[in-house]
Amino acid sequence: MAWQKVCPLEEIPLLGARVVAHEDGAIAVFRADGDTVFALRDACPHKGGPLSQGIVHGSGESARVTCPLHGWNVDLDSGHACAPDEGCVERYATKVEHAVVWLEV
Numbered sequence: 001m002a003w004q005k006v007c008p009l010e011e012i013p014l015l016g017a018r019v020v021a022h023e024d025g026a027i028a029v030f031r032a033d034g035d036t037v038f039a040l041r042d043a044c045p046h047k048g049g050p051l052s053q054g055i056v057h058g059s060g061e062s063a064r065v066t067c068p069l070h071g072w073n074v075d076l077d078s079g080h081a082c083a084p085d086e087g088c089v090e091r092y093a094t095k096v097e098h099a100v101v102w103l104e105v
């Protein structure tokens with residue numbers, strides 16, 4: 001695992017995401033309210049929908065993304081689908097330093 005520079009924070013739309021290419025599949029880097037940043041594999045635990053195209057809501061530990069395909073909510077901090085749905089998607093560590101976003105992959 002190593003820290004990879006993603007982009008300046010301002011280049012990720014607020015309540016949106018940016019996709020980072022990775023050899024194991026795309027990773028979605030989300031920017032939630034309060035400029036908290038999260039990263040998940042860009043594949044919904046339901047049927048693989050692009051979470052990066054979903055709407056981000058909530059903040060901090062309650063930040064979630066709603067999948068654009070069938071509306072599942074996925075917890076951005078844990079990668080778990082919110083009840084009553086079940087499943088989870090791989091999560092990655094992120095950090096913001098001097099307004100630059102980093103991803104641990």
Ligand code: FES
Nearest residue numbers: 044046047049067
């Ligand atoms: S693929 Fe995401 S809710 Fe169905």
